[in-house]
Amino acid sequence: xxxxxxxxxxxxxxxxxxxxxxxxxxxxxxxxxxxxxxxxxxxxxxxxxxxxxxxxxxxxxxxxxxxxxxxxxxxxxxxxxxxxxxxxxxxxxxxxxxxxxxxxxxxxxxxxxxxxxxxxxxxxxxxxxxxxxxxxxxxxxxxxxxxxxxxxxxxxxxxxxxxxxxxxxxxxxxxxxxxxxxxxxxxxxxxxxxxxxxxxxxxxxxxx
Amino acid sequence: xxxxxxxxxxxxxxxxxxxxxxxxxxxxxxxxxxxxxxxxxxxxxxxxxxxxxxxxxxxxxxxxxxxxxxxxxxxxxxxxxxxxxxxxxxxxxxxxxxxxxxxxxxxxxxxxxxxxxxxxxxxxxxxxxxxxxxxxxxxxxxxxxxxxxxxxxxxxxxxxxxxxxxxxxxxxxxxxxxxxxx
Numbered sequence: 429x430x431x432x433x434x435x436x437x438x439x440x441x442x443x444x445x446x447x448x449x450x451x452x453x454x455x456x457x458x459x460x461x462x463x464x465x466x467x468x469x470x471x472x473x474x475x476x477x478x479x480x481x482x483x484x485x486x487x488x489x490x491x492x493x494x495x496x497x498x499x500x501x502x503x504x505x506x507x508x509x510x511x512x513x514x515x516x517x518x519x520x521x522x523x524x525x526x527x528x529x530x531x532x533x534x535x536x537x538x539x540x541x542x543x544x545x546x547x548x549x550x551x552x553x554x555x556x557x558x559x560x561x562x563x564x565x566x567x568x569x570x571x572x573x574x575x576x577x578x579x580x581x582x583x584x585x586x587x588x589x590x591x592x593x594x595x596x597x598x599x600x601x602x603x604x605x606x607x608x609x610x611x612x613x614x615x616x617x618x619x620x621x622x623x624x625x626x627x628x629x630x631x632x633x634x635x636x
Numbered sequence: 637x638x639x640x641x642x643x644x645x646x647x648x649x650x651x652x653x654x655x656x657x658x659x660x661x662x663x664x665x666x667x668x669x670x671x672x673x674x675x676x677x678x679x680x681x682x683x684x685x686x687x688x689x690x691x692x693x694x695x696x697x698x699x700x701x702x703x704x705x706x707x708x709x710x711x712x713x714x715x716x717x718x719x720x721x722x723x724x725x726x727x728x729x730x731x732x733x734x735x736x737x738x739x740x741x742x743x744x745x746x747x748x749x750x751x752x753x754x755x756x757x758x759x760x761x762x763x764x765x766x767x768x769x770x771x772x773x774x775x776x777x778x779x780x781x782x783x784x785x786x787x788x789x790x791x792x793x794x795x796x797x798x799x800x801x802x803x804x805x806x807x808x809x810x811x812x813x814x815x816x817x818x
Binding site: 436439440443479481483487488489490 | 663664667668669671672675681685688689692751752754755756759770773774775779780795798799802805806809
């Protein structure tokens, strides 16, 4: 063998265990090294001879896991099938719902204590409570109606004011137009009067 | 590469959840390889079948301990290796069928009987460790890292065993190869 020959790397090459760069390098080396090429050929011949012995068929199938002996217990199978079914989702949903109910139940009294007004109402009789509620409702309705009336009045007043402004504007424009027409008529009347008065003097002049 | 509708990793995930049929499918995919691996170590079909049974039972019991489903092959052969070692330690070496009988039954049609016999004889002359390295590399096609994982030995040790074994086999098989290639 030449210097640079590496039997281990040659074997790695034969079993396709070299990375691409090392493989390319070995191919270049083999092209110029007859000793390594011969060694590789012998190695390939040996492995080919070993593969003459084929795999044998197994005389008996191995399927023991199907036997009930090796299966999980009925309890384990029940829980396994349970967790692998749609019931898991339903169960999880029920757990979330139950947790929400419990949380709500524990949280509600704390909320009522935080409102003193509710404590006062809790001491009232049913009629008093009803009366109080009616009064509150009536007051709320009255307030709402008053607010609506107030808003209506404001809108109506604004509309009237706007209409007044428009009418005043139109009246002024009409007065201006009438004044202009009066001026025009007066000017025409003046012209006609002058023409009428100048007529006899013109006739006397032509009779001389 | 053979196309598989369901990958081994998917079957392992299902088997971990207790899906027996998924594990049975894994067994059907791997039983022949495991059996032949054990057969080449023990030389006895009956022992290999019993050991294969034990291997798959242990695999089923410990499938949840498999960290990476992609490493199922080396993990399974690691169990097979341990079972074979344990079996060797428990029982005294019994005379298995001789290499000639084994070669006679294993010989592929059309292949010269003397080459098969020579191969079987040559494999028998290797040490158990060398033979196992050859079986895992040449017959099972594992990578060196996978073989190291199966045997629980460094990659360098695996390579050393394999290359020594191949050197010996080359010497043993040279005459048979010459006859077989004629």
